[in-house]
Amino acid sequence: VELRQxxxxTLENVRLLSRQLRPSALDDLGLAAAVERYLGEFSKLYPALPVDFHADLPNRLPSTVETSLYRIVQEAMTNAARHSDATALSVLLTQRNGQVQAIVEDNGHGFDPEGAARSGSSVGIHGMFERADLLGGQVQIESSEEGTTIYAEIPI
Structure with missing residues (x-):
């Protein structure tokens, strides 16, 4: 009985890890719907942080673009919730001029993006830059005492 348990x-853990690598909602529904579904999970974890979400995207994008932008948005939202003391969060997904853009903005206390990148203290931020760079895109972070905005842009 113990071996079966x-x-x-173990099987449940493997399934969870595989969903975390590429959520099935990305395959089934696309980026906008997958982010919207993630917002449901996020709001349960961080009920005091309301999220304003808007998406203006075609139904489907290349899977590598969807996965990278999903992870960038997820990391940006998690960082805002954990570190910024924000009381509002905004997520915007758009496409124009052959680029897909994700903008995540909070009203938290901000941080020093260059200092965090230099110190190596933020693996998550480094991962956002790498994900975009691998697809020929870019990430820019603007942060001040009034909040942080993360811009990610990936060509399609």
Missing amino acids: VATE
Whole structure:
């Protein structure tokens, strides 16, 4: 009986990890719907942080673009919730001029993006830059005492 329980738990962990690598909602529904679904999970974890979400995207984008932007948005939202003391968060997904853009903005206390990148203290921020760079895109971070805005742009 114990062996069966360990096997069941291991299988559940593998399924969870695979969903975390590429959520099935990306495959089934596309980027905008997957982010919207993530917002539901996010609001349960951080109920005091309302999120304003807008998306103006075609139904589907290349899967590599969808995955990268999903992870960038996820990381930006998580960082805002954990570190900024924000009381409002905004997420915008758009496409124009052959580029897909994700903009995540909070009204938290801000931070020093260059200092965080230099110190190596933020693996998540480094990952955002890498994800965009691998697809020929870019990430820009603007931060002040009034909040932080993360711009990600990836060509399609």
